[in-house]
Structure formats: structure tokens, C-alpha cells
Amino acid sequence: MALLQVTHLQKHYGNQGKRIRAVDDVSLNLAAGEVLAFLGPNGAGKTTTIKMIAGLIVPDRGQVAVVGKNPHRDPSALRSLGAVLEGNRNLYWRLTPEENLEYFGVLRGLSAREARLRGRRLLERFELMHKRTTVVQQLSRGMQQKVAIAVALIHEPQLILLDEPTLGLDVEATQTVKRLVREIAAEGRGILLTTHQLDIAEELSDRVAVIRQGQIVAEKQTAELIQEFSSSAYRIELEQSIGVDRQAKLAQLGLEIDLSSQTLHLADTELLYAVLAILQPLPILRIERDRANLTDIFLQLVQEQASGEG
Amino acid sequence: MAKGKGMKAKRSTQVLDIFRLFLAEFKRAWIQFKRYPAESIGGVFIITSVFYGLFLSAQYIAGPIQFGDKLDSVIVGYLLWSLSIFVITDIAGTLQSEAQTGTLEQLFLTSFGARTLFLVRAIADLAIQLILLGVILSIIMVLTGRYLSFPIALILPLGTVLMGAYGLGFVMGGISLLFKRIQQVLAIFQFALLFLLTAPTEEWSGIGHIVGYFLPMSPGAGLLRNLMARDAGLNGGALAIALLNGAVYLTIGLLLFGWAERETKRRGKLGGY
Numbered sequence: 001m002a003l004l005q006v007t008h009l010q011k012h013y014g015n016q017g018k019r020i021r022a023v024d025d026v027s028l029n030l031a032a033g034e035v036l037a038f039l040g041p042n043g044a045g046k047t048t049t050i051k052m053i054a055g056l057i058v059p060d061r062g063q064v065a066v067v068g069k070n071p072h073r074d075p076s077a078l079r080s081l082g083a084v085l086e087g088n089r090n091l092y093w094r095l096t097p098e099e100n101l102e103y104f105g106v107l108r109g110l111s112a113r114e115a116r117l118r119g120r121r122l123l124e125r126f127e128l129m130h131k132r133t134t135v136v137q138q139l140s141r142g143m144q145q146k147v148a149i150a151v152a153l154i155h156e157p158q159l160i161l162l163d164e165p166t167l168g169l170d171v172e173a174t175q176t177v178k179r180l181v182r183e184i185a186a187e188g189r190g191i192l193l194t195t196h197q198l199d200i201a202e203e204l205s206d207r208v209a210v211i212r213q214g215q216i217v218a219e220k221q222t223a224e225l226i227q228e229f230s231s232s233a234y235r236i237e238l239e240q241s242i243g244v245d246r247q248a249k250l251a252q253l254g255l256e257i258d259l260s261s262q263t264l265h266l267a268d269t270e271l272l273y274a275v276l277a278i279l280q281p282l283p284i285l286r287i288e289r290d291r292a293n294l295t296d297i298f299l300q301l302v303q304e305q306a307s308g309e310g
Numbered sequence: 311m312a313k314g315k316g317m318k319a320k321r322s323t324q325v326l327d328i329f330r331l332f333l334a335e336f337k338r339a340w341i342q343f344k345r346y347p348a349e350s351i352g353g354v355f356i357i358t359s360v361f362y363g364l365f366l367s368a369q370y371i372a373g374p375i376q377f378g379d380k381l382d383s384v385i386v387g388y389l390l391w392s393l394s395i396f397v398i399t400d401i402a403g404t405l406q407s408e409a410q411t412g413t414l415e416q417l418f419l420t421s422f423g424a425r426t427l428f429l430v431r432a433i434a435d436l437a438i439q440l441i442l443l444g445v446i447l448s449i450i451m452v453l454t455g456r457y458l459s460f461p462i463a464l465i466l467p468l469g470t471v472l473m474g475a476y477g478l479g480f481v482m483g484g485i486s487l488l489f490k491r492i493q494q495v496l497a498i499f500q501f502a503l504l505f506l507l508t509a510p511t512e513e514w515s516g517i518g519h520i521v522g523y524f525l526p527m528s529p530g531a532g533l534l535r536n537l538m539a540r541d542a543g544l545n546g547g548a549l550a551i552a553l554l555n556g557a558v559y560l561t562i563g564l565l566l567f568g569w570a571e572r573e574t575k576r577r578g579k580l581g582g583y
Binding site: 011013022048051054055056057058075076077078079081083085087088089090091092093094095099102103104106107108109111112135151 | 411417
């Protein structure tokens with residue numbers, strides 16, 4: 001059974017007599033141990049979808065099932081879900097990390113003792129023990145975010161929703177959050193992650209779903225999507241220019257190379273070894289397959305759709 | 311049989327969970343109370359000044375509700391007034407401040423359900439308020455040498471008034487969820503509260519007397535007047551009506567709050583302020 005099953009979710013809002021389509025027929029699945037990056041421009045419907053999954057916004061149509069239970073009808077579904085919501089503090093700033101963990105632990109159905117024990121383990125694991133008695137207000141943004149993630153984990157939910165977990169964090173804190181996301185997924189929990197930092201999504205996710213104007217425009221395994229958008233061309237980078245002789249030989253193979261250039265682009269992959277034979281023994285700095293990154297893919301997907309509509 | 315036992319075990323687990331929630335809410339409120347003394351001392355100072363004034367017979371600061379001239383009655387009148395206002399504004403105030411500080415949506419992620427959570431929280435807040443009032447009153451009694459005696463029976467009608475107050479508190483909470491800023495409504499509501507707690511509906515005759523049974527908190531306030539000002543005993547029938555009145559308003563409040571919660575989630579406006 002999938003941890004999360006979202007089927008045909010729809011949400012419209014009324015604004016000054018107009019109906020605005022926020023989410024239109026969104027379906028998603030998430031399995032245990034999987035990280036799904038949910039990407040889209042601002043206002044595309046990411047947060048609305050996440051809040052519908054968490055039972056905080058009622059959909060017009062469609063179903064949400066968290067471990068088989070509908071959080072809109074059965075509140076016990078919320079025991080299998082933890083969330084760090086964007087634009088929220090998520091924590092009581094006047095309480096310390098350990099007090100927040102204990103309070104939210106009880107709120108999620110634990111005894112105070114169990115919440116304290118688990119809270120302490122999480123604080124140790126998140127390297128926050130030295131700050132356990134400092135009020136959250138006085139912690140750095142990165143530490144606050146770590147405490148918020150710890151609070152989302154206190155009741156050991158199977159599904160974690162992370163809405164922009166690295167927003168506003170410095171490099172070091174971002175690295176820590178990335179490490180935690182990997183660890184949490186390795187424990188067998190499913191993570192639905194939204195982020196504008198596409199390099200992070202590329203690094204962390206097993207699967208990507210791109211949403212635009214309320215509709216999913218692509219949903220694939222991250223590696224598969226990158227493969228699909230990558231060409232099969234090779235790029236060869238040399239330490240020095242090729243010289244006239246080699247330029248002529250390469251021209252015989254149909255490759256037009258600038259004499260001063262130290263980089264070759266090879267679209268016909270069958271020629272690779274023939275080209276390498278010509279280049280021998282010139283020192284090669286790098287040889288790599290042309291690989292798209294998630295940022296290019298995202299922009300292409302989003303712009304493609306926009307121009308299609310225009 | 312086994313099913314019945316299972317249900318019973320489930321119910322006792324739920325009661326235990328709710329008691330744990332109460333303790334957690336109490337602890338949370340208490341920590342915040344003592345951690346920010348500037349705010350707490352302000353509240354303690356106001357309460358102390360009012361009670362000290364009352365003990366010095368300056369009855370005019372007792373507020374509009376008085377159950378006779380005796381100090382005991384004046385104090386009970388003031389307690390009823392201040393506790394009712396506290397209860398009625400507490401839930402709406404919590405919702406607004408949590409929306410502002412960005413913790414409201416996390417609260418709605420509880421599997422207890424929002425109504426249970428906010429009722430338990432409001433009871434925990436009231437418990438802290440009562441402890442505070444009790445301590446201040448005790449200190450003032452020792453300092454002034456004037457001692458109060460409350461008939462223990464007044465707890466029951468006070469309970470019915472507070473049930474009605476919680477019902478109205480949930481109505482205000484629901485309005486606050488839907489419309490966010492409701493300070494003006496709360497201010498106007500204090501006038502309605504004044505009428506409800508002071509109108510001597512138990513003395514009205516004919517239709518007015520019957521209408522009095524249906525007004526929120528009014529039957530319980532009438533019983534308190536009988537107990538404190540008229541030295542009358544507690545009438546079982548009247549207490550049952552007051553209890554029913556409190557239970558009905560609490561139920562109405564919880565139902566309206568549930569509807570407002572659903573409607574706010576439908577509009578997608580839960581976290582906004």
C-alpha cells in the first residue's frame with residue numbers, strides 16, 4: 001500500500017466574483033522511503049496541495065489517503081503525518097526546543113514521558129542538546145528549522161511533508177537539512193518536499209512532480225527525467241588547442257572545430273573512439289556526456305507550457 | 311461482550327489521552343506565564359488592585375454585577391463577571407494570536423480534533439486563572455484580616471454559567487476563524503454579557519420568566535443571586551434547568567465552531583490573519 005495516495009484533487013477559490021483554479025486534477029503517490037520533490041513556480045498550487053494532504057484545506061473534489069486513511073474524515077490519519085509548513089513558525093518561540101517537543105508530542109498522542117524521551121533522542125541526533133533549554137526565539141534560523149523538523153518527527157510518522165525546508169537557511173544549515181532529509185528517508189519514511197532550490201531537489205529526490213497552474217505537467221523518476229532531457233552528445237575538453245593537422249582530420253569526419261577552441265562537442269556518439277584516436281596523445285581534461293540538470297528541465301517544462309498556452 | 315469491553319478500553323484510553331493533553335496545555339500556559347514576568351505581573355497587579363479595592367469596600371470598582379452588599383457577594387459577582395469575560399474571549403484570542411505567531415496550523419494537525427484541543431486549552435487557561443485568583447485572594451485575606459466564606463453549593467451554578475460561557479467562547483472562536491479580526495465584535499459582546507449576567511430573569515413573571523430559561527448563562531446567574539444575596543438554598547429543579555441551559559449552549563457553540571472550522575478549511579483561510 002502506498003503511504004500517500006492523492007487522486008484527482010481539485011480546488012478552486014472565489015476571488016471578487018472570479019473562480020480561480022488553484023489545483024486541477026492532481027494525482028500523486030508516495031511509497032515508504034521515497035523522496036518526492038514537488039516543484040512549481042510561485043502560485044502553482046504546491047502549498048494548496050500540501051495543505052489538502054494535511055487536512056488543512058478541504059478539496060472541492062478528489063481523495064487523499066494517508067496510510068489508507070482520509071485525514072478529512074478520520075483524524076487518526078494525522079498520527080501518520082508530520083509537517084513543516086512554509087510561512088509558519090511551526091514552533092512556540094517562547095518555549096525551549098525540549099518544551100516544544102514535549103508539548104507537540106502530547107498533541108500528537110504520546111505520553112509526556114515518551115515525548116520527553118523521544119525529544120531528547122531527536123535533540124541528540126540533530127546536535128541540539130546544548131541548546132535544549134534556550135528559548136526558540138533566540139536560536140538561529142537554521143536551528144529553528146532543525147527543531148521544527150524534529151517536532152514533525154516526534155510521533156514517528158510515516159509521511160513527512162516539508163514545504164520549503166531550506167528557505168532562508170545559510171549554506172551550512174542547508175547542508176544539515178539535506179543530510180536529515182536523506183536520513184529520514186533511509187529510515188523508511190516517505191517525504192514530500194517542495195523547494196525552489198532545484199539543485200537540492202535534484203540531489204535529494206527519487207522522483208519529481210512538476211506542477212504549473214494547478215496541473216501536474218511532469219511526474220517521473222528524477223534520474224529518468226534527467227535522462228530524458230539530456231542529449232546523447234559528448235563533450236571533450238582538452239588542455240591545449242588541437243592544431244591544424246588534427247583540425248583537418250576531424251573535418252574529414254565531418255566535425256568543424258575552431259582552431260583556438262579547446263572543447264569539442266560530439267553529437268554523433270559513434271564517432272567517439274575515432275575522434276579519441278585523432279586526439280591521441282593530447283592531454284584530455286574532461287570527457288562527459290551532455291547531462292541536463294533539473295533547473296534547465298524545470299524551466300523548459302514551465303516555459304513550454306506557457307508558450308503552448310500563449 | 312468482547313466488543314463492549316473493547317469500546318470501554320478505547321474510551322478509557324481516550325480519557326487518559328485528554329487528561330495528558332490537559333496537563334500539557336497547563337504546563338505550556340504556566341511556563342509562558344512565568345517566563346515573561348512583565349506581562350504576567352501586569353495581570354497580577356490589575357487583579358490584586360481590584361480585589362484590594364473590593365476589600366477596602368470600594369464597591370464601585372466591582373464592575374456592574376453585585377449580588378448584594380456583603381463582601382462575599384461582591385467578590386462572587388466580580389469573579390463571575392471576570393471569569394465569564396475571560397472564558398468567552400479566550401478561544402477567539404488564542405486563535406488570533408496563534409494565527410499571528412504561525413502555530414495555528416500545527417495545532418489543527420492534532421488527531422484530538424480542534425474542538426477538543428481548544429476546549430481543553432481553555433479549561434487549562436481557566437485553571438491557571440483560578441489558581442492565580444485563589445492565591446491573590448488568600449494573600450489579601452491574610453493581609454486585611456477579613457475572611458470570606460463561600461457556600462460550597464455555588465460551585466454548581468458557577469459551573470453552569472461557565473459551560474454557557476464556553477459555548478459562547480466557541481461561537482466567538484468560530485467567528486474569529488471565519489472573519490479573523492473580531493476585536494470590535496468582542497467589545498460589543500461585553501454589553502450583551504452585562505445584560506445576560508445582570509438581568510434578574512428569576513424575578514420576571516410570565517413569558518419573560520420562560521424566556522429567561524433560554525438566555526445563555528442567565529439561569530445559573532439567577533441561582534447565584536439566590537444563593538449569595540437572598541441566602542436561599544439550591545433548588546434542584548432550577549439547577550437542572552441551569553445545567554441543561556449550559557449544556558445546550560456548550561453544544562451549540564461546539565457545533566458552530568465545527569461548522570466554522572470546516573468552512574474556513576473549505577475557503578483555505580485557516581492560517582491567514
